[in-house]
Amino acid sequence: MRFVLAIVAFVVAAVMIVAGIAQRTIFAPPSQVTAAATVPADTRYVVIDSAVLNAHPGQQTLSISGSKNAKSQMVAYGRTADVKAWLSDQKYATISYRAGDSAVTVKTVTPKSGSTGATGSTGAATATPAPTATPTPAPTGAATTQAATPGPDPAGSDLWLDEFDGQDAQVTKMNVPSGVSVIVAGDGTTPAPNKIVLTWPVDTSTPWAFPLIIGGLVLLVIGIALYLWGLYTHRRARGPRRKSGPKMPKLPKAPKYKPTASIEATPRGRRSTRRTRVMAPALLAGVLALTGTGAGAAFADTPTPTPTPTATSSAPNGNANSPVPAVTAPQLERIIKRISVAAANADAKNDPNLAKLRFIGPALQLRDANYAIRVKKADQPALPAIPAGPLELSLPQATDSWPRTVTAVVKMPNDATGKAQAPLALALVQQTPRDNYMVEYAIALEPNVKVPNLAPASIGAAVVPPDSKLLKVQPDQVAAAYGDILLNGDKSKWYSSFDLTDDKLVAQVGASWKAQEQARLAQQFGQTSTLTFAGRAGAGPVISMATNDSGAIVWVNPEEVQLHRVTEAGAQVIAGATTAALSGVAQSNTGIESVYGYQLAFYVPPAGSNEKVRLLGFAQGLVSAREVQ
Known part of the structure; x- marks a missing residue:
C-alpha cells in the first residue's frame, strides 16, 4: 500500500x-497587445482619441515612423475639444480601434466649407469639424500630391498638455485619461508620420x-x-526467522486481571512500539505537507486587492457640462517658462519685435518704450525680467471658448544685493486656439498684499463682465475712479471707496506729488510755463476674475498725460533725460507732452460689502512723449 x-x-x-x-x-500569455495603422501618405495631422488609447488597461506606448523629416515630427496631447478646435479648418485623419477583434480603421475628417474658427478672434473658435466617416484605405504606392496651401504648425502651442518633438516623438509613453486626445503631425507643411503603432502592456502574472x-x-x-x-x-518483514523448538506445556490459567480506569494501557510488544514510532512521524509529515500545499493554494486563490482608479470629473463640482479650467498647473508652468525665455531674448536685444511674440497691450507698450529709451540712454534701468518660476498662484478661467484668460503670480529671485523682491503678477490672454498665451499685464505686487480667497486652479474662476453691477465699483469704472483720486486726492468722490492706507502709488504720483511738482516749477521758472495733469483710459482691456467671496480681481490700464507748455514768449521747456530719449526733443519753444501708462490690479469687493477697493500691485512708466504746438 x-x-x-x-x-x-x-x-x-x-x-x-x-x-x-x-x-x-x-x-x-503575450507581454503586450499591439495595434498598427497606416494613414494616407499626404496626411498632415492624425488624431487618436482617448477611447482608442484606453481600449486596453495600462500605460500606452505610441510609436511613429514614416516621416520625411524626423526633426519636424511631433506628438502632443490635449483636451479633445481643444484639439478639434485647433484643427477646425484643417483636414485630418482619425484612428479607430475595436479591442474585441483588434480591427483598426482610418477615417478622414473634412472641415465644413468656410470654417475659420481656429483663426478667428471670437467664440466661434470652438466650432468643430464635421467628420465624413469615410474609411481611407492604406496607401499602396507613392504619396499623393499635397495641397498647395501649407497648414499651421502645431509645435510649441500653449494648447497642449504635453508635447514631444523630433526624436523624442519616436516612442512616447503616456497615461491619457478620458476626454484627452493625441495629435501626431509634422510642421504643417510636410506630412505627418504615416505609420502609427499603439502598444499596451498585458498582465503576464501566473499566480x-x-x-x-x-x-x-x-x-x-x-x-x-x-x-x-x-x-x-x-525488508524487515522478510528477515531470518528462528525454527520453533518443542512446545512448552501449558501453564494453568491465572485469574483475569481487570485494570481500573486510572491505569493506562501499555503498548503490546516491542514491534508495536517501534511501528508506532515510525508511523507517527510519517503521518505527521504527510499532514504537514498536505496542509502546507492546501494553505498555499488557498492563499494563491484569494484575489489580491488592487487599487482601482476613482472616477473623477474634470469639470467643477463633478458636472460634466461645467467648463473646465483653461490650463492645468503643469501646462501653465510650461507656458511661463516659454514666456520667460522670450522676454529674456527681447530684453537682451532691446527688440520690440521679439517682445511681440509674447507681449500685447499695456505690457508690450511699456516694454517698447523702455527699449526705445535704453537705446539712447544706456543708464536707463530695464524692466523686471519674467522669471521662469516657481508659481505661487494660478487662477485660470473656467471656460471652453475663446478668448481665455489666466492669472499667475510668479516668485521673483532676490536682487543683486540679496534683498527679496515682490512677486510678479501676470494676466495672460489667449485669443484663439492657435494663438499662444500673451502677457497683457505684468505688475509687481504691493508689499504685504492681502490676496483674496480664490478658487483652486483645478476648478478655475469665471470672468466678470466689465459692466457688472454686482461689485462695489463696476470694473469698467475702476480705472477712471482711481485716476480721479490720483488727480484730486481726498477731494475725489471716489476717495472713500478705496483703501489707500498702504497704497504706494498714491504716495509716489498722487495729488500731493503733483502739487509739489507744480510748485517747484513755478518757483524755479516763474510763470514762463505751466504743468498740467489729465487722466484718460488706456488701450488695455478690463479683465475681471471672480473671487470666492463674490468679489473680483480687476486689471485696468489708465493713462496720465503730463503737459508742460510754454506760456511766455521766448521761454523754453527743457525735457528730462528720459523724455528726451523717447521723444527725440531735448527742449521746445512750445511744449512737451509725456504720457505715463499704468498697469493696475485691484481687489473689488462685492456690492454691499463693508470692505473697500484696494490696490494689489502696479507697474508704471513713460510710454510716449512728443513735442506739442
Missing part, C-alpha cells in the same frame, strides 16, 4: 511541477505557477518518504 501511495505522489508531483513550469513558459511547483516538490518529498518507508518495512 505504501508503494502505491508513493507512486501516486510521484505522478501528482510530476503533473504539478510540469503544469507550474508550463504556465511560465509555453503557456505564458498558480509558484504554488503548483512548490506543491509538486512537497508531494515529491512525501512520495520519496513513503517509498523508503515501504522498502524498509518490506
